[in-house]
Amino acid sequence: MDTAFLDNYRWLARYNRWMNQRLYAACEPLGDEERQRQRGAFFGSIHHTLTHLLLADRLWLYRFASQQTRFAALDAAELAFPPGVDYVSVNAYPHWAELQHARDSLDERIEQWLAEMAPDFLTSTMVYSNTKGVQRAHPAWQAMAHFFNHQTHHRGQTTTLLMQAGVDVGVTDLVALL
Numbered sequence: 109m110d111t112a113f114l115d116n117y118r119w120l121a122r123y124n125r126w127m128n129q130r131l132y133a134a135c136e137p138l139g140d141e142e143r144q145r146q147r148g149a150f151f152g153s154i155h156h157t158l159t160h161l162l163l164a165d166r167l168w169l170y171r172f173a174s175q176q177t178r179f180a181a182l183d184a185a186e187l188a189f190p191p192g193v194d195y196v197s198v199n200a201y202p203h204w205a206e207l208q209h210a211r212d213s214l215d216e217r218i219e220q221w222l223a224e225m226a227p228d229f230l231t232s233t234m235v236y237s238n239t240k241g242v243q244r245a246h247p248a249w250q251a252m253a254h255f256f257n258h259q260t261h262h263r264g265q266t267t268t269l270l271m272q273a274g275v276d277v278g279v280t281d282l283v284a285l286l
Contacts, residue, residue: 113249114227120256121222123285125215127263131158132208134270134277140204147269154269155207156198161262162211163195168255169218171236175248177229181220195239 135143135154143155151157166187173182193200201207230249237243267277 111227113230114222114225117225117230117252117256118219118222119285120282121215121219123282124256124259125219126285127280128211128215130277130280131263131266131270132211134275135204135266138273138275142273143204145273147272149265149269151196151198151265154266154273155204157262157266157269158211159198159201159207160196161259161266162207162214163189163193163197163200164258164262165214165218165255167195167239168251168258169214169221171234171251172221172248174236175229175232175234177226177232179221179224181217181224 135158138154140155144153146152147154149157151160166189169182170184170187170189173179173184173187189195189197189200201210230247230252232248233245234248234251235243235245263280267280270277
């Protein structure tokens, strides 16, 4: 079976990890006060925007892990949110080191998941409930496209917040990974 479709998502996972490493490295010198400073963004601060992104990634990985295809790299029980936490819980990772470790671990897991994924998973139908309880069903490749697009969207917001703090992340274009 042709793996070009799947290879595209594997490439996006590499980009995701590479860009997150660069983004977190750019955030490191700011210190907690600057990372948590309210800057008028949708999630307020750099820290909270990155927390949302991590939680949303976990939510989508939980959905992928809950399909009929089982993945060794994705354990639905590990990805499930603790009571009182959802994908907008800004205090889920209050400490920078904890957030950074969780991001690194999740990015590694995403790459492992895609490494083990069979190409036919992408054309399978995903069935899940969204955060409002509405039942959804669509091809897995569409959810994968959203998963990676959502990451890029919020990293773009974060680079703007970093520029407001005087930090230039540099080139963030996908083609820079080539």
